[in-house]
Amino acid sequence: MPTYIADVRDSTGAAKKDKIVADSVANARDAFREKWVSVGNIRESKSFDISKLSLEDIKTSLASVTVKDKAVFSRQFAAMVNAGVAIVRCLGVLSEQCSNPKLKKALVEISAEVQQGVNLSDAMRKHPECFDNLYVSMVQAGEVGGVLDEVLNRLAKVLEDMARLQNQIKGAMAYPMAVGFLAVVVFICMTVFLIPIFAGIFQDLGTELPALTLFMLWISGILRSWQVLIPITAVIIISILYRWYYKTPVGRLTMDRFFLKMPLLGDLNEKSCVARFCRIFGTLTRSGVPILTCMDIVRDTAGNQVIANAVDAAKLDIQQGGMMSLALQKEQVFPVLAIQMISIGEETGQLDAMMMKVADFYEDEVEQAVKALTSILEPIMMVVLAGMVAVILLSMYLPMFAVFDKLG
Numbered sequence: 323m324p325t326y327i328a329d330v331r332d333s334t335g336a337a338k339k340d341k342i343v344a345d346s347v348a349n350a351r352d353a354f355r356e357k358w359v360s361v362g363n364i365r366e367s368k369s370f371d372i373s374k375l376s377l378e379d380i381k382t383s384l385a386s387v388t389v390k391d392k393a394v395f396s397r398q399f400a401a402m403v404n405a406g407v408a409i410v411r412c413l414g415v416l417s418e419q420c421s422n423p424k425l426k427k428a429l430v431e432i433s434a435e436v437q438q439g440v441n442l443s444d445a446m447r448k449h450p451e452c453f454d455n456l457y458v459s460m461v462q463a464g465e466v467g468g469v470l471d472e473v474l475n476r477l478a479k480v481l482e483d484m485a486r487l488q489n490q491i492k493g494a495m496a497y498p499m500a501v502g503f504l505a506v507v508v509f510i511c512m513t514v515f516l517i518p519i520f521a522g523i524f525q526d527l528g529t530e531l532p533a534l535t536l537f538m539l540w541i542s543g544i545l546r547s548w549q550v551l552i553p554i555t556a557v558i559i560i561s562i563l564y565r566w567y568y569k570t571p572v573g574r575l576t577m578d579r580f581f582l583k584m585p586l587l588g589d590l591n592e593k594s595c596v597a598r599f600c601r602i603f604g605t606l607t608r609s610g611v612p613i614l615t616c617m618d619i620v621r622d623t624a625g626n627q628v629i630a631n632a633v634d635a636a637k638l639d640i641q642q643g644g645m646m647s648l649a650l651q652k653e654q655v656f657p658v659l660a661i662q663m664i665s666i667g668e669e670t671g672q673l674d675a676m677m678m679k680v681a682d683f684y685e686d687e688v689e690q691a692v693k694a695l696t697s698i699l700e701p702i703m704m705v706v707l708a709g710m711v712a713v714i715l716l717s718m719y720l721p722m723f724a725v726f727d728k729l730g
Contacts, residue, residue: 400474604677
């Protein structure tokens with residue numbers, strides 16, 4: 323049975339921690355209440371015991387909750403709540419049907435918490451790996467306003483749009499990545515296995531090898547010796563240094579600014595961030611979440627430190643009575659069209675509706691940009707692949723011409 327840890331207080335009011343072994347959270351709570359005057363937060367002990375590790379535990383730890391998983395859950399949850407089914411019953415049914423082991427475990431624990439009288443949003447907040455700040459805040463707004471089913475439907479729509487955008491980008495990049503991988507495999511195989519065979523034949527015939535063939539033989543020798551570890555090690559070290567640098571505040575700001583300015587992908591990245599910002603902000607405000615809370619949530623979900631800093635500046639201006647559009651304009655991060663439409667939304671009192679229109683516009687722009695990028699990358703990758711094969715073949719056939727000249 324699992325071990326539960328609780329924050330408790332004795333008769334003098336002193337705060338302490340206690341452990342109890344129980345088969346459920348409910349039974350653990352009852353046991354704590356028998357021993358202590360006040361019982362606070364109860365959580366399962368995460369101490370690792372390899373002897374108790376099961377295949378199901380491994381699957382759960384390795385599983386990840388995708389945007390699609392949350393979208394499907396939200397849509398089904400909304401339909402059941404709208405039909406008048408009790409929340410505990412909804413969570414029980416959805417946990418039984420859930421195919422994702424991590425989400426399934428979270429739903430079981432959330433259901434137990436809700437059954438003990440905990441708010442749904444508070445129970446979800448204990449599972450950040452499944453429900454982020456955006457999700458919890460919208461559920462909380464739905465609970466307070468009594469429109470949980472409407473909020474869940476909006477959440478499902480937002481998550482479905484995010485999943486569709488991600489799938490479009492992944493689908494567009496799949497072909498160039500596949501061609502690039504094929505080019506690398508072809509180059510390595512021909513360089514390592516084919517070129518040395520032909521070079522040995524020409525050397526036996528006493529033919530002087532041209533510079534291109536000698537260069538390809540040099541590359542082949544590196545790939546077949548321990549020296550190949552040098553570039554591999556260099557790539558690993560650079561990757562580690564990049565990860566370390568990106569985790570620093572200065573590094574993340576520098577790299578995120580570069581991602582917004584880089585050729586081809588910079589414009590796509592900017593439009594994607596703006597679309598996500600406007601979609602989430604519009605959905606939150608439409609669900610009744612206060613604007614300052616919206617700014618905090620959108621900042622965490624921006625995905626880019628430059629955008630996050632602009633949101634922070636806008637929040638400060640709003641706190642001082644300023645307008646969001648002017649604050650965002652000062653940061654010179656958002657496109658002019660987005661600033662103008664946000665400004666109109668503020669002036670007309672329809673900020674949420676205008677945000678959704680901006681999100682629709684830039685999501686369409688991202689879709690068109692992805693298609694354009696794909697149309698550019700596909701011929702480039704094919705030319706690169708053909709060029710690599712042509713160089714290898716030329717390095718093998720040039721010595722043949724020398725042999726033919728001697729025979730002639």
